[in-house]
Amino acid sequence: MNSNAKTLVVIGGSRGIGAAIVKLGAQNGYRIVLGFHVQRLPAETITRAILDKGGDAAAFPVDVTDFASVESFFDQVVATYGTPDAVAHCVGVPGPQGALIDLSPGSIAGLFTVNLTGVFFCVHAAAR
Numbered sequence: 001m002n003s004n005a006k007t008l009v010v011i012g013g014s015r016g017i018g019a020a021i022v023k024l025g026a027q028n029g030y031r032i033v034l035g036f037h038v039q040r041l042p043a044e045t046i047t048r049a050i051l052d053k054g055g056d057a058a059a060f061p062v063d064v065t066d067f068a069s070v071e072s073f074f075d076q077v078v079a080t081y082g083t084p085d086a087v088a089h090c091v092g093v094p095g096p097q098g099a100l101i102d103l104s105p106g107s108i109a110g111l112f113t114v115n116l117t118g119v120f121f122c123v124h125a126a127a128r
Helices: 016-027 040-052 067-080 103-128
Strands: 009-012 032-037 057-061 084-087
Touching: 009 016, 009 067, 016 032, 016 040, 016 084, 032 040, 032 067, 040 057, 057 067, 067 103, 084 103
Parallel strands: 009 032, 009 084, 032 057
Antiparallel strands: none
């Protein structure tokens, strides 16, 4: 483990684009902090693979729809590794499909909470 490594926080780094960013960051010597919501096992599997190759990685839970959870996540990151050097927010949910007139306000609430408010919460907490 390199104590001089830069810290890359990847929220939603257990699969897809987030997992690709985690892998690339680890290959380039970054210390990885992976934020996950529900699926602990994939996050731990990825961090274990990085650790097994001599890298530095950790996974902490975070709910991007809950500002207190996001603040707690970044508090844990800073307490463990210091201020992150980079943050990648890779969490998103698809929205409902159909004609606008057929969509209810409630059907898109989760979309905005995760995809917009969640990004704001993470950027705000990371910038503190």
